[in-house]
Amino acid sequence: MTALWQRQPVGIVGLGLIGGSLGLDLLARGAEVRAWVHRSATAERARQRRLATEVSTDVRVLADCGMVVLALPLDRLLAPDPTLVDALPAAAVVTDVGSVKASVVACWGPRLGGRFVASHPMAGTVHAGVEAGQLDLFRGRPWVATPDATTAAPALVAVRELAEALGAHWLTCEAAAHDRAVALISHLPVLVSAALLQTADRATAAAPPLASLVRALASSGFADTSRVGGGNPELGALMARCNQGALLAALERYREAITDLETLVRAGEWDVLQQELATCQQLRPPFL
Amino acid sequence: MTALWQRQPVGIVGLGLIGGSLGLDLLARGAEVRAWVHRSATAERARQRRLATEVSTDVRVLADCGMVVLALPLDRLLAPDPTLVDALPAAAVVTDVGSVKASVVACWGPRLGGRFVASHPMAGTVHAGVEAGQLDLFRGRPWVATPDATTAAPALVAVRELAEALGAHWLTCEAAAHDRAVALISHLPVLVSAALLQTADRATAAAPPLASLVRALASSGFADTSRVGGGNPELGALMARCNQGALLAALERYREAITDLETLVRAGEWDVLQQELATCQQLRPPFL
Numbered sequence: 001m002t003a004l005w006q007r008q009p010v011g012i013v014g015l016g017l018i019g020g021s022l023g024l025d026l027l028a029r030g031a032e033v034r035a036w037v038h039r040s041a042t043a044e045r046a047r048q049r050r051l052a053t054e055v056s057t058d059v060r061v062l063a064d065c066g067m068v069v070l071a072l073p074l075d076r077l078l079a080p081d082p083t084l085v086d087a088l089p090a091a092a093v094v095t096d097v098g099s100v101k102a103s104v105v106a107c108w109g110p111r112l113g114g115r116f117v118a119s120h121p122m123a124g125t126v127h128a129g130v131e132a133g134q135l136d137l138f139r140g141r142p143w144v145a146t147p148d149a150t151t152a153a154p155a156l157v158a159v160r161e162l163a164e165a166l167g168a169h170w171l172t173c174e175a176a177a178h179d180r181a182v183a184l185i186s187h188l189p190v191l192v193s194a195a196l197l198q199t200a201d202r203a204t205a206a207a208p209p210l211a212s213l214v215r216a217l218a219s220s221g222f223a224d225t226s227r228v229g230g231g232n233p234e235l236g237a238l239m240a241r242c243n244q245g246a247l248l249a250a251l252e253r254y255r256e257a258i259t260d261l262e263t264l265v266r267a268g269e270w271d272v273l274q275q276e277l278a279t280c281q282q283l284r285p286p287f288l
Numbered sequence: 289m290t291a292l293w294q295r296q297p298v299g300i301v302g303l304g305l306i307g308g309s310l311g312l313d314l315l316a317r318g319a320e321v322r323a324w325v326h327r328s329a330t331a332e333r334a335r336q337r338r339l340a341t342e343v344s345t346d347v348r349v350l351a352d353c354g355m356v357v358l359a360l361p362l363d364r365l366l367a368p369d370p371t372l373v374d375a376l377p378a379a380a381v382v383t384d385v386g387s388v389k390a391s392v393v394a395c396w397g398p399r400l401g402g403r404f405v406a407s408h409p410m411a412g413t414v415h416a417g418v419e420a421g422q423l424d425l426f427r428g429r430p431w432v433a434t435p436d437a438t439t440a441a442p443a444l445v446a447v448r449e450l451a452e453a454l455g456a457h458w459l460t461c462e463a464a465a466h467d468r469a470v471a472l473i474s475h476l477p478v479l480v481s482a483a484l485l486q487t488a489d490r491a492t493a494a495a496p497p498l499a500s501l502v503r504a505l506a507s508s509g510f511a512d513t514s515r516v517g518g519g520n521p522e523l524g525a526l527m528a529r530c531n532q533g534a535l536l537a538a539l540e541r542y543r544e545a546i547t548d549l550e551t552l553v554r555a556g557e558w559d560v561l562q563q564e565l566a567t568c569q570q571l572r573p574p575f576l
Contacts, residue, residue: 122505142505177498184488185506189513191553194568195545196480200472201571203541210465217410217430218473218575224512225477230572233565241558251550253491257483258546262539265479270529277521280482283489284518287506 003161004093008066009034010162011092013084015046015055017125018097019071020133023051025166028135034061036084037130045130059087067158070096070108074242078107085111093155095119095162099182100242101146101175114152117159118175119145120182121168128232139167146175176246183246185287187239188254191247193229194236196222291449292381296354297322298450299380301372303334303343305413306385307359308421311339313454316423322349324372325418333418347375355446358384358396362530366395373399381443383407383450387470388530389434389463402440405447406463407433408470409456416520427455434463464534471534473575475527476542479535481517482524484510 009032012019019035026033027050035052036059037043046055054061062068068088070077077098088094095117098104108116123141125132143163147156156172163170173181200222204211240247264273297320300307307323314321315338323340324347325331334343342349350356356376358365365386376382383405386392393406411429413420431451435444444460451458461469488510492499528535552561 122507141507144505171501171504173497173501177501180491180498181501181505184491185502185510188487189484189509190565191546191549192480192484193513194565195542195549196477197568197571197575198545198564199476199538199542200575202545203468203472203538209461210468213459213461213465213469214473215574216459217432217469219410219429221477221516222473223576224515225481226572226575227512228509229565230569231565233562233569236565237558237562240553240561241556244553244556248550248553250487250491251546251553254483254487255543255546255550257486257490258479258539258543261479261483262536262543265528265532265536265539268529268532270525273528274521274525276486277478277482277517277519277524280485281518281521283485284514286503287485287488287514288511 003165004066004158005031005162005165009053009064011036011062011065011068012052012071013062013068014071014073015042015051015130015133016071016073017128017132017137018121018123019069020046020049020051020130021123021135021137022069022071022133022166024133024135025138027053029165034065036061042130049130049133051130051133059083062087063089065089065092067093067095067162070094072096074098074100074238078103078242080107080111088112091115093117093158095159097121098242099186099239101178103242105146105148105175109148109150114150115155117145117147117151117155119143119159119163120178121163123168126231136167138163141168143168143170144178145170145172146178147172148175179243179246180249183243183250187243187247188250190228190231190236190239191251192254193226195229197226197229291453292354292446293319293450293453297341297352299324299350299353299356300340300359301350301356302359302361303330303339303418303421304359304361305416305420305425306409306411307357308334308337308339308418309411309423309425310357310359310421310454312421312423313426315341317453322353324349330418337418337421339418339421347371350375351377353377353380355381355383355450358382360384362386362388362526366391366530368395368399376400379403381405381446383447385409386530387474387527389466391530393434393436393463397436397438402438403443405433405435405439405443407431407447407451408466409451411456414519424455426451429456431456431458432466433458433460434466435460436463467531467534468537471531471538475531475535476538478516478519478524478527479539480542481514483517485514485517
């Protein structure tokens with residue numbers, strides 16, 4: 001039996017990095033893709049790039065879809081356009097691609113019931129917008145769904161079949177567990193890394209020769225540790241806003257950990273420090 | 289006029305990553321290289337790898353050298369073997385490659401006077417030991433010297449000529465400035481990154497499913513931010529011990545920065561947080 005995405009048109013709302021990549025992958029697999037975008041300039045460019053079979057600024061483009069993927073930024077996803085909600089086909093399976101899940105479930109579950117499947121394809125590049133979509137973005141990447149007791153089994157299967165057809169690694173967990181996990185591995189690192197950039201700047205702000213020196217001497221270690229802290233500020237603030245509780249819990253624990261290391265350095269407890277770093281060395285490989 | 293390293297044999301004490309790479313580069317440029325190592329197994333392997341013209345476990349191998357590079361780990365550099373000190377040719381220019389400088393200057397300056405030039409070639413790989421040395425390790429990398437009022441000008445020139453012959457980018461600064469700079473860009477990142485690994489581990493230790501989830505979902509952002517924290521624990525603890533004061537100052541400032549970001553998240557100050565992250569985005573490129 002063929003999958004839902006093969007039997008009926010797939011709607012995509014938004015053609016940024018995730019939506020555009022979905023469109024390209026689905027077209028490459030023979031699906032019919034109907035995309036709704038906000039601005040006519042985006043629609044025009046999306047047509048040139050052939051990101052979907054049909055691209056429109058008229059929400060009725062979604063009318064015949066058996067499945068709709070909401071590929072919107074979190075803030076727009078969490079404050080849904082009533083026009084969009086009304087235009088979603090009554091029987092369609094609907095999923096999203098947001099990087100937090102509890103707030104998405106709270107927003108969309110009551111609106112759509114069991115046919116809404118909250119999901120998060122964990123793929124990205126540094127690019128955004130209608131130019132960013134690329135083939136095979138999801139191949140080998142995790143695609144996490146966070147169903148609950150109300151989620152309809154056939155809807156979950158339909159989204160899983162879509163994800164696996166694109167080469168993603170499917171897994172499911174509770175929305176709260178997802179949010180705690182991404183707070184630790186994605187949102188906390190942004191702030192940890194940003195604070196490092198702030199420290200290097202503030203510690204040298206009053207001494208221009210030292211400021212030049214740190215910039216001349218910084219090498220791959222600093223570059224890697226500061227990378228995510230120097231990323232997209234809108235995205236960083238949005239993640240924090242939409243995952244405030246889990247991020248705060250992670251930050252509190254992190255502050256304890258860095259303070260404990262500071263205490264070891266102050267006390268000159270070099271053997272204990274070395275043991276702690278040896279533990280860290282062993283902790284890291286399972287994360288890679 | 290030819291450089292000192294071209295006129296007289298160059299001695300290297302220790303044939304690990306830095307010493308071995310120096311030997312390979314100098315031999316490739318026609319220098320005569322005399323290396324002293326501690327263990328006969330190391331000497332044998334160094335001869336097989338042709339890391340020096342002559343390799344010996346007898347310190348008298350350094351007798352005719354016009355210049356000696358102390359390529360020892362910091363702990364051994366800071367507790368010098370009296371045999372070595374006595375064997376250094378009386379007129380030789382002596383330099384080191386240690387990654388902290390104030391303590392090295394305090395240790396070696398009084399012993400050798402103006403012919404000691406404290407220096408730090410900032411190059412590395414993840415490898416260590418007699419197998420690690422490689423050609424062109426120093427090309428395009430900073431090589432920082434920290435001369436003071438007692439340093440003899442011809443000695444400084446001799447080390448500079450060596451560094452530049454290997455393609456390194458030469459710069460000088462005060463030892464204290466060097467140590468403050470490397471605390472910020474090298475030693476602080478190790479602890480910042482280690483604390484992230486500890487946090488991800490401790491926050492999930494009581495919940496095995498969540499522990500598996502964070503490991504399954506961690507991607508390039510976590511990998512990059514945690515890289516230096518998962519590095520060599522002996523080296524990490526040694527850097528902290530030898531640069532305690534500067535590292536503590538950096539840690540205090542870092543704790544303030546991360547606490548300030550936590551305060552913004554707790555207060556829901558999303559616009560301010562976004563501005564801070566926008567500043568970080570602008571701060572980073574000059575470090576690359």
